[in-house]
Amino acid sequence: MITVVEGAPPMEAAIGALRASLLGGLDPEAGPPRSAVPVPRGQLLLMPAHWGSYAGVKVVSVAPDNPARELPRIQGNYLLLDGETLTPLALLDGIALTGVRTAAVSAVAADALAEPEASRLVVFGTGPQARSHVEALRCVRPIREVVVVGRNAERTRAFADEVGARVGRADDVARADLVACCTTARTPLFDGSLLPAHATVVAVGSHEPDAREVDETAVARSTVVVEAVSAALREAGDIVLALQAGACDPGSLVRLADLVRGRAQLPPGRPRLFKSVGMAWQDLVVAAAHFEAARA
Template identity: 70%
Template structure:
């Protein structure tokens, strides 16, 4: 087994995830994420198998770490040979998570967003926010960026990093002019008024995998075509979906599985589009395997 220093690129991750879905990968085959509460937070265990590989991500979530100057999420990915279960490589779990989350959003946005979508509003200023800017730029011609954050200095610093774009700090009301909206926060209540969304807008929400936390409101869920990784995972973990179903703003049959969208068996109807991601083990495995193969010069 080798400690793999290579990290996945956004383009590699997007291509690998889309190819896996087109190649028949069944996201519903994923076992449910194991979440164990510990005094400092949570431990997450996420195993999966696909295309000759098996793997497992072990991650920790420590909400108090940012105040200590430490990452909120830490972890490693153990990649195994699928036939023998012999360890092949140990990868940086945080790098895998950061890139695969944004890459899954980009796969969805590539099927949902208007071809000329150029105005992106990002909620959040952390690693996922940066990853989503890169990933969404890989699938759409983003030229304008608005960043909405809690800390004015961090928000402006984030915008300043994108000098090649027309970038600025903004407010939740900026979604009224958005083509794309990326919600990449730890918020537990909605970030913006869904009534403001243009009919053509595409929203990706990735910040939560807990049923009592959400980033988008009932209005967004009611107006939108709602795409999820799997119906079962969304109804188990996605507060944006769970709470909207509970209120009657959304019905379970309305949920569109991502694989059906990518394979062309489902399409967005009128109004905004929402992709709600909770993060699944198959995504980590696909990106880890593609990274491993690229490092060995084997292709994807």
């Protein structure tokens, strides 16, 4: 009988589970590519994975026009399976899962990249991912100041009030310790030359090769970390477009697993950029941890 697991996993538990999976040998490069099927009003995404005692698949729809209808842009569910028999075990809310796991992956990377005393955070975006990233980054760094940059003035003010932030502008990145890009933008959000040399950027908004939130100047100046080089070269417009402009070399990309395992060299005096496209192993790891916690 399939168990329905309600709610979202706790952020700190998700961060811990993802970090533990990478330390335990999970190889993001080994995962199958995301299947993206265009449909008249958006996309259908299929994301299967297998690791340890579990397998699973997330089925998600992306409908860009939905916010105008007061409906979620992204909807879907996660089916968790026993890894040995492939028997269905649990059904989870795919959107609640995505909201937590995306920010939790960013927090794992930021915890390894950001200055220990990083306290000034600039967030681009006012949606669920922006909210989750404020929570996640507060779990790994002593954030004392949050600046929110958004397109809609009313929503930006409301979001700032909700998370204890102030409304800012794109050039606030010049004073940032951490920058979180959590938007649906298809063109760069800020001038990469403004980034302080000590800053860490996480960019999670796109998984398409022709869309980006970060310009080639930021990429060229930074040590760039990705979940998997194969996925980044396939889906990360921030990386793909910078490569096309000659701003970086594929051989310079750092794998997240190597970073977490302490195998990556991080040159001093350069910004650090983590570009995430979201991968199926992340959903599986967090879904399994949430299922086990609910069962216990």
